[in-house]
Amino acid sequence: MAVAGQECRDLWLSGRGPLLLFAFSLLLSAFTYLAATNQAINFLEQREAVNLTLQIAVAVGVLVTLLVSADGISGERERGTLEGLLLTPVSRRVLVLGKLAAALTVWFATFVVSVPYIWVLGRGVSVVGQALLLSLVIGTVLAVGLAALGLLVSGLSASNKVSIAVSFFILLALFAPTQLPGGLPKGWFGDVLGRLNPVGAGLHYPTAILVNGHDWTQDLNYLIAPGVLVVLAIVPLTLLSDRIVQLEPGSVR
Amino acid sequence: MRSRSWLASLAAVLALAPSAVWASPAAAGPGGDPLVITVEPARQSAVIGDRVTIRAQVTNRAATPTDPLIAHLNVASLTGTYVDLEDWTAGPTQQVAPIGAGASANLSWDIQAVNTGSFDVYVVLLPNGAGSAGAGPLVTGAPSHLTVAGRRTLNAGGSLPIVIAMPLLLGALALAVRLRRRRS
């Protein structure tokens, strides 16, 4: 708790966190205003606008969460503050979990900021409750998985620059297929790829419900990949924290 | 476009269909088709975005059970609006088990009115037995007439408070944090 609390204070009271939220709100305000002033927008397009707002919130929230966690260990190393933490009786596992919790506050904050926008866009098409719940669930799963991944990368990277660059690349690789015009290639390969990509699969699920009107259970198998990401990232992070949190990256204590 | 061509095809098929349909060679009882579809409600109104339930009862008036059937819901615009059925419902098609002689099967669909205008919502039965699948003819019944009114669901004025207030609030917060740090 003490670790998570201090990490949160460092993140939010230093000014970085509030500035990010401000920039994010500008983005959403611009998008919402454009949608609202579009006289031609019909019912379906409005549902798509809600879905797009949800996707923007998840994308931005998860991106910044990942970048914050990518700085978690390698950044402490470079700033010379890691050794002080290693001199305390706090276990390395508790250290990484505290940093993970603090990174997740970024996601939850972006979700909270997105709530009024989703409400104003979605109230006319009766999807507010659905959209908020989907955003919270999918975003949280993706944020947890990617934050844990970011901390793993941070612990193993030779420098903070490398850590942030690798994390950013991972995020781009996961998000890029979701932005292909026309979507993924049709056929079994595209289908498999879509389901394997945790970000793509996770964002497919709310689209299916909000835009395509699918039932909640119809596309549940798309949530497997995000769940697997969480497990594959959290388990090594907690089990191997002693090896990951080192003064020298990649060294054995 | 799609709904018009579908409607035209259906009309052509019905015109050619014999009155007796895929019961056994034993003739239907007196009084018409062996399968009768009754759709409820006969008429209803909604506002765009509303969800409505369409109920259908399929009665087998023949002396023998039916083959397995497929019941397909369709939405036809009477005002020329393009209708994409997938937007209205994700599950327009339902499997119907063989209906015993004199028995009925009850079906229902939940649909969302995503277009404005005047529509006929109707059910078509298709044979799906070992010998009858693809052989036709199709059976349909009276539609449920649905009138969907429009509603301005999003306007600039309604969204303006959020669009302005959120950045102002968060900007003020960011500034306050920065000033607090500078003062200390």
Next chain:
Amino acid sequence: MAQPNLRTRQLTKRFGTRIGVDALTFDAERGEVVGLLGPNGAGKTTTIRLLSTVLAATSGDFSVAGVPSSRPAEVRRRVGALPESAGYPRYQTGLEYLTYFARLFGHNRADAIRLASRLLAEFGLAERAARPISTYSRGMRQRLGIARALVNDPDVVFLDEPTLGLDPAGQLQILRVVRDIAARRRATVVLSTHMLAEVEAVCSKVLILDRGRVIKWSTVAEVTAAVGAPRSAVIRVPLDQIGTAVEAVGALPGRTVSAADERPDALRVTTTGSSDGMNAVLAELLRASVPILAFEVEGTRLTDAYLSLTGDAGAAADADIAKGAP
């Protein structure tokens, strides 16, 4: 007999094929200040990291206040350390920083704040408590770092180059703190430094490492006596009296007089034996009515001893700089 406060036995650390520390064995008692000396790369920082459990040993063991190294979390409760290249979070205040570490050591929030405030006052940082650490001078940060090392009231304190980058006043202040930690808190202090004058000033024992191995472990006096280093001093007199001074001192047996490095008004007197030799020199100059403008013992016995043991020219230069020699 009570167990030593800090005990190491054959403590070894290897980094692949490179030896960091080899078979380190020594004991230290409460209230002792141990000087940890050695050339760059000798293993001083590695030693401190091993004993503070930041690094795990390849073999060997140690104990702190009776707690064995097999219980590292418990050992960390008993030690405090100021790393050489300690960094500090920019946006935290001194109070927040110490409170955080107090909480990491198990204090509740209220107790942590009280403890932090007390430590800040003790180290002369009370007025800066609410300021971000980024506004602190280097000396303040070093004091803050030492305060953090004491947050858990440790039995053993490791200070790695605590006076590095400080002005002379700051260095003296840190040395006073070191003495105080040992005397008042009865902790064992391990002071890693290149400043041999500091070691002579505050340390009771000295541990000299070279390439990971212990080459000397004993008291300062024993180290210097074992080498038998000569003593020398530079004495500055008025320029017109230099001849008289040379004549007076040259007449004393067991002394050699030479010019002091391009300074026409100073002479270097070298004598063997105890410091009484220098007393006799001063007495002779006074008898000859030669005004003494400056008197400085040149280098230290420890410097000479250290150099002869390790051949570390860098430390010699540091020693010269510390005393302001040209």
